[in-house]
Amino acid sequence: xxxxxxxxxxxxxxxxxxxxxxxxxxxxxxxxxxxxxxxxxxxxxxxxxxxxxxxxxxxxxxxxxxxxxxxxxxxxxxxxxxxxxxxxxxxxxxxxxxxxxxxxxxxxxxxxxxx
Amino acid sequence: xxxxxxxxxxxxxxxxxxxxxxxxxxxxxxxxxxxxxxxxxxxxxxxxxxxxxxxxxxxxxxxxxxxxxxxxxxxxxxxxxxxxxxxxxxxxxxxxxxxxxxxxxxxxxxxxx
Numbered sequence: 001x002x003x004x005x006x007x008x009x010x011x012x013x014x015x016x017x018x019x020x021x022x023x024x025x026x027x028x029x030x031x032x033x034x035x036x037x038x039x040x041x042x043x044x045x046x047x048x049x050x051x052x053x054x055x056x057x058x059x060x061x062x063x064x065x066x067x068x069x070x071x072x073x074x075x076x077x078x079x080x081x082x083x084x085x086x087x088x089x090x091x092x093x094x095x096x097x098x099x100x101x102x103x104x105x106x107x108x109x110x111x112x113x114x115x
Numbered sequence: 116x117x118x119x120x121x122x123x124x125x126x127x128x129x130x131x132x133x134x135x136x137x138x139x140x141x142x143x144x145x146x147x148x149x150x151x152x153x154x155x156x157x158x159x160x161x162x163x164x165x166x167x168x169x170x171x172x173x174x175x176x177x178x179x180x181x182x183x184x185x186x187x188x189x190x191x192x193x194x195x196x197x198x199x200x201x202x203x204x205x206x207x208x209x210x211x212x213x214x215x216x217x218x219x220x221x222x223x224x225x226x227x228x
């Protein structure tokens with residue numbers, strides 16, 4: 001069984017640029033969530049996708065957007081990058097069983113540095 | 116707004132000792148998770164607690180949940196160096212994986228020989 005994978009591992013961008021991060025969910029998982037983890041902090045929820053639609057969003061501006069594809073993989077897009085966007089971006093997948101026991105399993109993350 | 120507070124945020128302890136990490140949350144929730152994160156790595160799921168009084172144990176770690184007090188604890192028994200990591204608790208508001216998790220700031224645990 002393949003776990004959650006993310007690409008790229010590291011990325012360096014400059015202010016104002018746009019970035020796309022990718023995530024492949026664990027086999028059998030249909031829900032993908034994205035989190036931003038600043039250095040020394042806990043992860044913060046960005047948004048979640050289920051059945052190719054956004055299914056909940058945290059306190060992030062619209063320049064953070066995403067997609068989910070029919071194979072449940074997902075992309076996170078960030079426009080007009082700011083210095084504060086520098087962080088580890090984590091993708092997590094989970095099954096949607098409705099049983100209330102759906103643990104989110106995290107990928108290795110993408111380290112984004114904005115200069 | 117759901118808030119999750121952990122304490123302590125930093126803990127240095129000796130091997131062989133016992134200690135407890137506390138996680139308080141501000142709103143009723145049906146699920147609480149504990150994760151472990153090693154430096155530069157992603158998050159590893161440790162426990163999911165679903166009901167009041169739930170207790171789960173894995174090796175030297177034991178987690179419990181008191182939904183009435185909105186409190187979860189992670190107890191470490193006879194600590195060993197390999198348990199050095201940052202531990203996060205996280206709370207979900209709704210069932211079925213239909214929402215994001217709110218994390219605490221994490222407890223940075225160092226276990227010294």
